[in-house]
Amino acid sequence: MSDEVTAEILTTHILDLAGQGKRLDGRSADEYRPVSVEPGFVVTADGSALVRIGDTSVLSGIKLEPGKPFPDTPNAGVLTTNAELIPLSSPVFEPGPPQPGAIEVSRVVDRAIRAAETIDLTRLCVTPGEKSWVCYVDIHVLDHGGNLIDASLLAALGALAHATVPAKRFGIAEADYPLEVHHYPIECTFVRLGEAIVVDPTFDEERAAQGRITVATDETGRIVAMQKGLVGAFSPDDVKAVVERAFAHGDRLRRLARGVEA
Amino acid sequence: MGSVGAKEVPVLLSPEGLRIDGRRVNELRPIRITAGPLKHADGSAFVEWGQNKVMAAVYGPREVHPRHLQQNTKAVIQCKYNMAAFSVDERKRPGLDRRSQEISKVIAEAFDSVVFAEEFPRTSIDVYIEVLQANAGTRCAGLVAASVALADAGIPMADLLPAVAVGKAGGAIILDLKKEEDNFGEADLPMALVPQSGRLVLLQMEGHMTREELSTALDLGVQGCRQVYEVMKQALRDRYAVAAEPGAVA
Numbered sequence: 001m002s003d004e005v006t007a008e009i010l011t012t013h014i015l016d017l018a019g020q021g022k023r024l025d026g027r028s029a030d031e032y033r034p035v036s037v038e039p040g041f042v043v044t045a046d047g048s049a050l051v052r053i054g055d056t057s058v059l060s061g062i063k064l065e066p067g068k069p070f071p072d073t074p075n076a077g078v079l080t081t082n083a084e085l086i087p088l089s090s091p092v093f094e095p096g097p098p099q100p101g102a103i104e105v106s107r108v109v110d111r112a113i114r115a116a117e118t119i120d121l122t123r124l125c126v127t128p129g130e131k132s133w134v135c136y137v138d139i140h141v142l143d144h145g146g147n148l149i150d151a152s153l154l155a156a157l158g159a160l161a162h163a164t165v166p167a168k169r170f171g172i173a174e175a176d177y178p179l180e181v182h183h184y185p186i187e188c189t190f191v192r193l194g195e196a197i198v199v200d201p202t203f204d205e206e207r208a209a210q211g212r213i214t215v216a217t218d219e220t221g222r223i224v225a226m227q228k229g230l231v232g233a234f235s236p237d238d239v240k241a242v243v244e245r246a247f248a249h250g251d252r253l254r255r256l257a258r259g260v261e262a
Numbered sequence: 263m264g265s266v267g268a269k270e271v272p273v274l275l276s277p278e279g280l281r282i283d284g285r286r287v288n289e290l291r292p293i294r295i296t297a298g299p300l301k302h303a304d305g306s307a308f309v310e311w312g313q314n315k316v317m318a319a320v321y322g323p324r325e326v327h328p329r330h331l332q333q334n335t336k337a338v339i340q341c342k343y344n345m346a347a348f349s350v351d352e353r354k355r356p357g358l359d360r361r362s363q364e365i366s367k368v369i370a371e372a373f374d375s376v377v378f379a380e381e382f383p384r385t386s387i388d389v390y391i392e393v394l395q396a397n398a399g400t401r402c403a404g405l406v407a408a409s410v411a412l413a414d415a416g417i418p419m420a421d422l423l424p425a426v427a428v429g430k431a432g433g434a435i436i437l438d439l440k441k442e443e444d445n446f447g448e449a450d451l452p453m454a455l456v457p458q459s460g461r462l463v464l465l466q467m468e469g470h471m472t473r474e475e476l477s478t479a480l481d482l483g484v485q486g487c488r489q490v491y492e493v494m495k496q497a498l499r500d501r502y503a504v505a506a507e508p509g510a511v512a
Binding site: 041042043044045046048055057059061062063065082084086087088089090091094095097136138140142143144145203 | 300301302313315317318342346347348350351352353356357388391394395397
């Protein structure tokens with residue numbers, strides 16, 4: 001009972017503050033929380049990264065295994081993205097098969113990685129039509145403090161950028177070699193709070209939100225994926241404004257994912 | 263990263279009595295425990311134990327889901343042990359498997375033996391264990407993490423539950439098996455101890471041992487648990503000593 005009452009009171013408060021141009025944690029509308037990317041967190045993975053955005057914490061691990069290419073893309077490897085919103089990370093997640101929320105995170109992250117041609121899938125083909133690498137991107141949310149989409153893609157990208165193809169281990173080549181990352185897509189998420197549109201929402205802001213929008217950009221100036229979520233609406237002008245903001249934040253976050261000082 | 267093809271049996275015990283990683287038979291791997299690393303759980307703990315990395319979180323006492331598990335006289339303790347897909351050499355398919363379900367059950371029962379569940383009737387105490395990086399002994403590392411997380415959540419208990427696996431490899435009874443010793447050794451025996459009473463609340467065994475060996479193994483395990491117990495208590499002291507300082511952020 002008390003949870004729902006507090007949520008209601010908090011939502012009203014967050015919306016009141018937004019009307020005065022303020023946020024609960026004192027940030028401005030266009031201010032992102034502190035971000036850190038820690039590559040190589042898990043040695044059993046072929047690549048991994050632990051990402052923190054404020055008190056949100058997401059771990060991604062890459063596994064590469066030999067498999068079969070899809071019949072319609074015989075010359076390409078296979079990329080699979082899976083996000084687990086495990087009940088360890090939040091009181092709102094329950095055990096069981098992936099819920100629509102987890103599937104949305106997986107798919108939005110997957111779209112950005114794929115559309116940006118982050119990795120060249122043709123280079124993951126071993127024998128056309130018969131043998132190729134399957135690249136699994138697994139995303140494990142550890143602490144849910146909001147904005148899981150941005151954190152998940154950043155973790156996935158951090159993991160991919162530091163991944164090794166275990167070719168020697170599987171007897172496919174003489175030596176392991178780095179997985180080449182060609183592009184760096186970054187997702188940037190905003191929520192509407194009344195007339196304000198704020199970047200990098202916290203858990204409480206997402207619960208108060210009247211619409212959420214995510215824009216993925218890459219380093220070449222392309223927009224590679226978008227997703228509007230939650231109940232609420234944005235005008236075309238809102239979208240254009242948000243895209244400009246996404247590019248600005250993207251440049252900074254991209255440097256973190258690549259391991260270059262921001 | 264281990265090899266996938268034909269497995270060569272490594273030398274598990276040198277003539278000098280040293281193990282594959284240079285430890286003596288009665289030596290634990292290095293253990294580091296952090297109490298309360300997660301901000302959204304009621305209690306949490308992160309355990310790095312040799313090459314294992316395990317996170318545990320506790321929620322509750324809270325409403326019981328599913329409702330039909332509710333008990334009128336006590337809290338139900340529900341445990342979910344899960345391995346991340348990337349935590350092992352060969353990717354583990356996400357989702358429930360029989361091994362995880364069995365481990366979850368015996369861990370929940372171990373905690374039910376020490377938690378004062380009758381103080382919270384009609385509620386659930388939910389314990390989540392996530393193995394992020396595995397190298398043998400994950401159920402013990404998970405149990406230790408969960409025990410510290412329960413304490414961090416302020417759940418009243420008779421005692422903390424240290425745990426360790428003992429086993430047999432290269433003909434010797436050894437403490438705290440690592441992966442090669444688990445894979446190629448002769449026996450594996452995970453256990454959890456209630457230090458105050460000296461009783462075991464988790465005990466499993468796989469492999470073969472004589473009764474004399476078992477007796478040695480049990481004694482060695484109890485000794486190992488008592489060492490782990492000290493690390494657990496220190497983690498809680500570290501966490502709350504910091505929180506008690508003026509101006510510190512808990």
